[in-house]
Amino acid sequence: MTRDELKKRRIGVLMGGGSAEREISLRTGNAVLVALANAGYNVVGIDANVDLPVQLINEQIEIAFIALHGRGGEDGSVQGLLQVMQIPYSGSGILASALALDKVVTKELLLFHDIPTPKFDLYRHGEDPDEVVRRCQSFPVIVKPAREGSTIGVTIAYDPEKLRKGVQDAIEYDDLILIEEFISGRETTVSVLNGSALPIIEIVPTSGFYDYESKYTAGQTAYLLPADLPPKLYHDMQIMAQKVCTVVGCRGAARVDFMLRGDEMFCLEVNTIPGMTATSLLPKAANAAGIDFTELVQIILEGASLR
Ligand SMILES: Nc1ncnc2c1ncn2[C@@H]1O[C@H](COP(=O)(O)OP(=O)(O)O)[C@@H](O)[C@H]1O
Ligand SMILES: [Mg+2]
Structure with missing residues (x-):
């Protein structure tokens, strides 16, 4: 759907929900909501609780931008609901979402495809x-x-x-x-947008561990963008991230996390709904590729479809 067509539709930004990552999802969702409203879209924020189907009907939602993280939103369940209700939605479909949220199944799939992941x-x-x-x-x-x-x-x-x-x-x-x-070494993350890797970010948490606080408190982590890696390694990592997204079957935006031991890469996981908060990595990577936040949100929205 073109941007002009999308502007004529009622768009719901699905956020919040009941997962442990509710707070982060609200931050992602609100950032998306503001960007779309300022760009002239007919958009409303929806807290994805148990009454989600009723809200989708009452608000007459025609397109869903899913800004949920964790179980009950990033895991295929909301994607399944939207599929049943025939409301096109952003990002990955049911299977890729369910699969990627499960780190064990993801790792088994990666191993099947000879993509290295820690033992x-x-x-x-x-x-x-x-x-x-x-x-x-x-x-x-x-x-x-x-x-x-x-x-x-x-x-x-x-x-x-x-x-x-x-x-x-x-x-x-x-x-x-x-x-x-435990892979003792450098940490990187590769955002992939519609199948193409964006610039790689190296993550350097001040505390030494990229935990919840380091992720969401400004100033707690240094982000090196682009990551200062040897050109071949940099390129190989981008290709590997794209391959991860292909084998998992991701759509729209995704983010693949890696650890490095020397120049040996290990894929940790793939996130099918990457955070889009003020400290989030996907918007930073997009920005380095010349895609500002509003543009990024619109690119993701344009990909909304039924699977
Ligand atoms: N095998 C590992 N070796 C070293 N550090 C790891 C490993 N697995 C996870 N970590 C650290 O823990 C963080 C969270 O792990 P991750 O698998 O990405 O889960 P999530 O981001 O879904 O919580 C990573 O960003 C990394 O800093
Ligand atoms: Mg991670």
Whole structure:
């Protein structure tokens, strides 16, 4: 749909919802809402709670811009609802969304396609935590819920006791826990817009760990843009990010997170609804490619469709 056609439609920016990343989603959603309103679109913000279908009907929404993060929004469920209601929506479809939100399934798919990702073990709710501690051969490891974001429930464990505690913390968020080899090295993220990689950002958190606070507090993290990597590595990483998006089946905007050990790349995960807050990475990367925030939002909106 062209921008002029889109301006004649009623657009809903779906935000908030009930996930642990609700606050971040509200920030993303409000930034998108303001940008679209200022650009002349007929747009309304919708808090995606249990009454979402009723709100979509009452507000006569014709196109949905999904600004939800985490479960119940980034995971294919809202995409499925919109599909059933025949309301075109931005970003990835049901399968890619569900798949990417699950870090374990993502990693299994990456391995199938020979895309490197850190080695891992799994802990399932109800299992004996001693077993996973016993299996762990070397430290540190990173413990994270399979289906969470914003570094919520993530621990770096340097010893068996910390691992046990990390599993206990993470199980509050999900019943499947990933225990991953810790990659000590540089961290990067590659935004991909409609299949093409944008400039790479290197992330340097002051605290040494890119946790929730480092992600969303201004000044807590340095962002090197473009990342100062050898040209071949830079190019290879962009190609790998595009390949990740292809195999997962992402549409619109996505962001692929990497760790580097020397020049060895490890893909951590893919985000199908990257944050678009003031400190977010996708808008920074787009900006470095000459795409300002309003333009970025419109490019994503133009891709809205039924799958
Ligand atoms: N295997 C790993 N080795 C080193 N650091 C990691 C590893 N996995 C995650 N991290 C760190 O934890 C952060 C969050 O992990 P990530 O897998 O991207 O989950 P999410 O962003 O969904 O919370 C990363 O940005 C990175 O700083
Ligand atoms: Mg991440």
